[in-house]
Structures are given as C-alpha cells and as structure tokens.
Amino acid sequence: MSTKKSIGRTVLDYIEIIVFALVLSWGLRSTVVEASVIPTPSMLPTIQLQDRVVVDKIAFKFSNINRGDIIVFRPPSEVDSSGTDWIKRVIGLPGETVEIKNGKVFINGSELSELYEMEKPNYTYGPTIVPENSYFVLGDNRNQSLDSHYWGALPKDNIVGRALIRIWPLKNFGYLAK
Numbered sequence: 001m002s003t004k005k006s007i008g009r010t011v012l013d014y015i016e017i018i019v020f021a022l023v024l025s026w027g028l029r030s031t032v033v034e035a036s037v038i039p040t041p042s043m044l045p046t047i048q049l050q051d052r053v054v055v056d057k058i059a060f061k062f063s064n065i066n067r068g069d070i071i072v073f074r075p076p077s078e079v080d081s082s083g084t085d086w087i088k089r090v091i092g093l094p095g096e097t098v099e100i101k102n103g104k105v106f107i108n109g110s111e112l113s114e115l116y117e118m119e120k121p122n123y124t125y126g127p128t129i130v131p132e133n134s135y136f137v138l139g140d141n142r143n144q145s146l147d148s149h150y151w152g153a154l155p156k157d158n159i160v161g162r163a164l165i166r167i168w169p170l171k172n173f174g175y176l177a178k
Contacts (some may be wrong), residue, residue, distance in 0.1 A: 003049045005176050015138065016131075017116045024097070025094050032055060032056075033160070034054075034160075035053070035054055035167065036052065036053050036054075036055050036072055036087070036106055036163070037050060037051075037052055038051045038052070038053065038087060038118075039084065040145075040148070041141055041144055042086075042087075042088070042139030042140075042145035042146070042147070043070070043087055043088070043089070043140050043141060043142075043145075043146060044086070044118050044140060044141040045069060045116075045118050045140065045141075046070070046089075046116050046122070046140045046176065047070075047140075047163075047166065047176070048172070050070070051169070051172065052099045052161070052166070052167050053072075053163045053164070053165065053166050053167065053176065054164050054165045054167055055072045055160060055161040055163055055164070056099070056160065056161050056163075057160060057161035058103040058161070058163045059161060059162045059164075060159060060161065060162065063111070064144050065082040065090055065091075065093070065135060065156070065159070066090065066161075067090055067091060067092075067093060067107075068089065068090065068163065069089070069090045069162055070087060070089050070176050071087070071088065071089075071090055071135075071137065071159050071160075071161070071162055071163065072085050072086070072087050072091075072159075072160045072161055072162075072163055073085060073086055073087075073088070073137070073154060073158045073160055074086075074158045074160065075151075075155070075158070076151050076152075076155075076158070077084050079146065079150070079151050080150055081170035085160055087163055088118050088137035088138060088139050088147050088148075088154075089116070089137060089138060089139070089140060090134030090136075090144070091105060091107070091135075091136050091137060091138045092107060092130040092135060092148075092153070093114065093130060093135065093136075094130050094131065094132045094133060094134060094135070095129065095130060095132065096108055096129070096130050096136075097109070097126070097127050097129050097130075098124040098125070098126050098127065098128055098129075098136045098148075099122055099125065099126040099127035099128075099129060100121050100149060101124045101125075101128060102171070103120030103121055103122070104120070105121070105138070106127075116140050117140050117142055118140055118142065118144075119142060119143055120140040120142065121143060122142075122143050123143075123149060125149040128152075128153075130153050131153050133155060133156045133157075134153035134154060134155050134156060135153060135154050135156065135159075136140060136148045136153055136154070161168060163174070163176055164176060
C-alpha cells in the first residue's frame with residue numbers, strides 16, 4: 001500500500017508543478033513579457049520578417065514613451081480587427097506637429113534625422129498635430145508600411161509594450177537599437 005501512496009503522491013507532485021508552471025507562464029506573458037513574431041516587412045531593415053522579439057509590457061508604466069521607441073500595439077479596429085499585434089517605431093509625441101514631404105519627416109518644422117529607415121517616404125502627410133495621449137508611428141520600411149500616415153495617431157491605450165530584444169534568429173540576438 002505504501003508503494004501505491006508514494007506513486008500517487010509523486011504523480012500529484014508532478015501535476016502541481018505543471019499547473020504552477022502554466023499559471024506562472026500565463027501570468028508573466030499577460031502582464032510582464034511576451035515573445036512576438038514579426039509577420040510583415042514593415043520594419044525592415046531594423047527587424048526582419050519572421051524575427052522574434054521580446055516585448056516588455058511594463059516599461060511604459062514606469063517610464064515615458066520616447067521618439068524612436070519600437071512598440072508593439074493593437075492596431076485601430078477599423079484597420080485590422082484580427083487581434084494580431086503590430087510593431088512600429090514612435091515618431092511623433094503628443095502635441096507635436098508631424099509633416100511628411102519631399103521624402104523627409106518633420107517634427108515641429110524640423111527635419112527628423114532617421115538612420116534606421118529603409119528608404120525615404122514617397123508620400124506626403126500633414127501637417128497634423130498628434131492628439132494628447134496618442135502617438136504617431138511609422139514602419140522603418142516607410143513605403144511598405146500600413147501606419148499612422150494611413151490611419152492617423154495611435155491611442156496610448158492601444159500600446160502593448162516596447163520591443164526590446166531580438167531573440168531569433170540567434171545570429172542576430174541582441175537589443176533593438178533606437
């Protein structure tokens with residue numbers, strides 16, 4: 001009888017460990033960090049198609065969102081209601097005037113220096129003022145990105161977190177530079 005009890009207790013111990021691990025994993029993923037796969041080429045050359053990045057979901061609870069941050073967000077429902085998160089770079093902050101013309105991005109009338117963009121934008125936009133609690137986001141692959149120049153400013157409430165580290169492929173492992 002004691003052998004049956006010890007086998008039963010061992011099985012129960014494993015079940016407890018598995019349940020604890022699942023609950024811990026779910027809790028961390030829903031509140032702290034999450035891995036995300038890049039489904040489109042909109043962030044080339046910074047992030048490649050099918051790269052995997054770690055998204056820090058608590059960063060913006062303790063710090064500001066800054067120009068140059070690469071963020072993961074829920075797109076406006078009128079643009080995409082699939083439930084898939086998107087990734088773009090923050091370009092315009094609340095209260096700033098954004099304008100795109102002659103292949104250049106201007107913030108409050110000053111040209112933005114952008115070493116990360118794949119190619120100069122071949123469109124015009126604005127000028128427009130970014131509303132309070134909103135951000136103007138663009139993909140680094142400007143001419144192949146569905147972003148704020150199509151649908152306007154992104155509400156802060158749609159932001160999931162900051163993309164921090166590329167974890168796959170391993171040869172490109174590291175922090176995502178601004």
